[in-house]
């Protein structure tokens with residue numbers, strides 16, 4: 001039986017490199033250059049995370065895949081509070097911060113909603129929302145901030161409709177979500193945002209019990225709460241996880257993906273000029289690999305002494321998984337720093353790997369496959385409305401991207 005000794009307390013370790021490191025202003029799509037050095041060096045680098053914790057960084061593709069699939073690593077926030085940004089009293093644990101079997105007990109109640117088949121059935125609906133926000137974008141500009149008019153509203157509305165959360169409340173949940181995604185958010189702000197979001201969803205769950213609709217929350221109540229498998233609070237927490245994970249991530253992929261295509265016009269032509277869904281699907285996989293927006297969110301604790309890539313890691317030590325670095329590993333992806341929409345990028349780890357691999361990946365794919373080509377085709381003269389150097393990138397957030405994307409056409 002291992003103990004929850006915390007080997008990750010902040011120390012004065014000022015000599016340790018900061019994780020994830022600083023990106024080069026010349027290529028905002030590339031991971032911080034220091035990560036390429038970590039990938040080439042022997043062993044694992046010891047790093048300081050943005051919350052001051054000390055961890056081993058795992059920068060190589062093979063190690064990331066092997067270790068994320070290893071049951072000797074834990075994501076359990078009760079057992080290892082150092083994995084939690086904030087301890088919330090009175091809220092159930094979120095399933096991404098549980099280990100199996102508890103994790104899979106909750107996750108299983110949701111997987112049916114996110115199968116490829118279920119999500120494909122949503123595609124026509126996603127397409128009509130894309131068209132709606134495209135028209136609204138055109139009516140609002142040029143110029144417009146594409147994050148505000150297009151990249152954020154599409155996934156936000158898709159996830160609201162799926163869950164049964166009134167989209168009229170989007171300002172409420174988007175601001176709380178953004179607070180939780182910001183690395184510099186104080187404990188008090190984080191607790192307040194999380195408490196408000198949870199309270200809001202718990203009220204909604206109770207309302208849906210009285211007035212069910214055709215949505216995920218109502219289905220969870222009818223199928224799982226009634227059967228005694230989940231409590232109202234479990235449903236509120238699962239909804240909070242999905243709401244939070246389901247729109248900021250995809251929104252940043254739409255915005256940063258658009259920017260990467262504007263900066264690589266020949267690649268943009270590949271998407272614009274094809275009517276083959278397979279070409280679009282492959283292009284989306286490559287953008288996911290190349291951009292790897294999950295820059296700072298995969299953390300675990302070793303529950304036993306283990307060896308990673310020949311390097312010993314002790315029980316209780318924390319690990320952070322370098323998804324952006326792993327996806328640029330030349331031993332797996334030829335000329336990995338090049339955006340090549342024709343390559344087969346399907347082995348990427350942009351959605352993580354192992355039991356916690358992204359639950360919403362099929363949905364994210366459909367949204368990207370619809371949103372990116374529609375934008376390029378409807379606005380063939382789309383261009384940045386400010387120089388690239390003036391853009392503000394999301395170095396300060398757990399999920400990378402651009403804060404605003406001013407465009408014209």
Ligand code: HEM
Nearest residue numbers: 096245246249250253294298350351352356358359360364
């Ligand atoms: C392009 C968009 C997205 C990216 C890049 C992304 C990335 C990721 C990554 C890297 C993980 C693994 C975290 C870990 O192992 O600690 C993850 C987990 C997760 N994602 Fe996504 N995600 C995206 C979209 C979505 C969407 C649309 C949803 C919901 C509808 C979603 C829901 C989740 C959930 C619930 C988990 C936790 C799964 C678990 O712990 O079992 N994600 N995502």
